Amino acid sequence: MTPEKYINPFTDFGFKKIFGEEANKDLLIDFLNSFFEENQQIESLEYIKSEKLGNAATDRKAIYDLYCKTKNDERFIVEIQKAKQDFFKDRSVYYASFPIQEQALKGDWNYRLMPVYTVGILNFVFADHKNEEDTLFHKVQLKDQVGKVFYDKLTFIYLELPKFNKTIDELETQFDKWLYLFKYLPLLDELPDKFKDKIFQKLFTIAEIAKFSRDERSDYENSLKYLRDLGNVIDTAKREGEQIGLEKGEQIGLEKGEQIAKKKAIVQALKTGLLTIEQIAEIFEVTLKEVLMLKSGANI
Numbered sequence: 001m002t003p004e005k006y007i008n009p010f011t012d013f014g015f016k017k018i019f020g021e022e023a024n025k026d027l028l029i030d031f032l033n034s035f036f037e038e039n040q041q042i043e044s045l046e047y048i049k050s051e052k053l054g055n056a057a058t059d060r061k062a063i064y065d066l067y068c069k070t071k072n073d074e075r076f077i078v079e080i081q082k083a084k085q086d087f088f089k090d091r092s093v094y095y096a097s098f099p100i101q102e103q104a105l106k107g108d109w110n111y112r113l114m115p116v117y118t119v120g121i122l123n124f125v126f127a128d129h130k131n132e133e134d135t136l137f138h139k140v141q142l143k144d145q146v147g148k149v150f151y152d153k154l155t156f157i158y159l160e161l162p163k164f165n166k167t168i169d170e171l172e173t174q175f176d177k178w179l180y181l182f183k184y185l186p187l188l189d190e191l192p193d194k195f196k197d198k199i200f201q202k203l204f205t206i207a208e209i210a211k212f213s214r215d216e217r218s219d220y221e222n223s224l225k226y227l228r229d230l231g232n233v234i235d236t237a238k239r240e241g242e243q244i245g246l247e248k249g250e251q252i253g254l255e256k257g258e259q260i261a262k263k264k265a266i267v268q269a270l271k272t273g274l275l276t277i278e279q280i281a282e283i284f285e286v287t288l289k290e291v292l293m294l295k296s297g298a299n300i
Contacts (some may be wrong), residue, residue, distance in 0.1 A: 006207040008186040010123055012065070013223035015080050017216075018206060020066050022047065027206075028066070030199045032076070034175040035137065035157070044071050064095065073114040075099035082131070082227060084124045085279050092118050092156055100154075121182060125160045127285075132190055136163035136179075151177040168194055262286070263294060270300045 007014035019028040025045050025058055027242070033041050050064040066078040072081065076125045081088065099116045140156040141149050164179045171177050171194055181195075205211070212220065262284055269280050270291070281291050 005189050005209060006185050006204065007209055007220060008224060008227065009207075010082055011183050011220065011223035012080075013216075013229050014207070015065060015222045017220075018203060020047070024202075024206060025068075027199065027203055028068070028078070030174070030204055031178050032078075034173070034178050035159075042070055045069070045076070046071075048203065050073075068100075075114065075116045076115075077118045078121075079119070080121045080123070082123050083275065083279050083284050084127075085276070087278060088120075089156075092120060096154060096156070103191045113153055115155065118156045120156070120158045122158060122160050125162050126158070129160065133163060136160040168192055226274070229272070231236065266291060266294050267298050267300070270295050270298065 005136070009015050011019055018024060019031070020115070025047070029042050029045055045068045048067045048069060050067045064077050065080055067076070068078070069075050073256070077099065085091065095117050096116055100113060103113055104173060126138075129138070136159060138156075138158040138160075142151040142154060144150045159179065161179065161183055164183055166176060166180065168180065171180055177195060177200065181200075185207060191201065195201070195204070209217065209220065266280055266284050266286065269275050269283070275283070277288060277291050280286075281288050283289075
């Protein structure tokens with residue numbers, strides 16, 4: 001049993017409970033509108049099947065956390081990402097290709113496309129942006145050599161949650177409030193005064209674990225266990241690897257000891273089966289080839 005009063009939005013269950021149910025689409029709309037410009041505000045959304053297949057039987061498929069479209073036929077992919085993943089930006093582009101392809105019409109078609117947005121809520125920081133501590137919101141569009149938007153119908157939006165450090169007294173905008181809840185909702189034991197407006201009152205009601213059915217609570221517990229195990233795998237592997245590295249370092253030198261530590265940590269992470277090869281490579285800052293060689297050598 002979890003002692004928290006409210007669900008963790010970074011669990012698969014919690015995210016889809018809050019944002020993925022038909023009765024709660026107003027929460028998703030409010031969240032998206034909190035960072036869109038006034039002339040881009042969303043009035044309504046329609047959920048679409050979140051699994052997309054390629055054009056041929058041999059093609060890979062894409063499974064989104066949430067996939068929806070507006071009354072103007074704009075498409076939105078909304079996802080949470082719990083751990084670093086190698087080539088995450090590439091995956092975002094690949095996933096965005098499906099909403100583009102499905103707009104193709106049979107017969108005569110003039111190639112007109114409706115806008116596609118990918119929104120990623122990240123529980124990690126991009127390696128190439130880690131020194132930009134004050135920039136957690138990234139809006140990415142295709143631009144030309146002078147920085148002018150060349151194509152505005154494909155937009156990627158990334159939110160790096162670890163960079164958000166405002167206290168509850170420092171919250172100013174609706175966007176601030178949403179980020180605060182993504183990061184701290186499981187740590188709260190009541191509805192704060194800053195969140196008394198109707199939309200957040202609804203969220204806190206939905207997120208209260210005590211109101212779940214037995215099946216819902218079981219599903220949430222399993223989802224929470226996976227999230228915690230994922231974090232423990234990363235922390236434990238690094239800690240055990242560092243200890244081995246220190247012990248070996250006394251005999252063979254610090255640098256070689258650190259190399260051994262990293263390899264041991266990677267093997268520990270591989271053994272759990274909770275992380276993909278790509279995630280392990282990103283977390284430990286090695287190549288996919290190095291991870292695969294260690295996996296083969298350890299007979300995992």
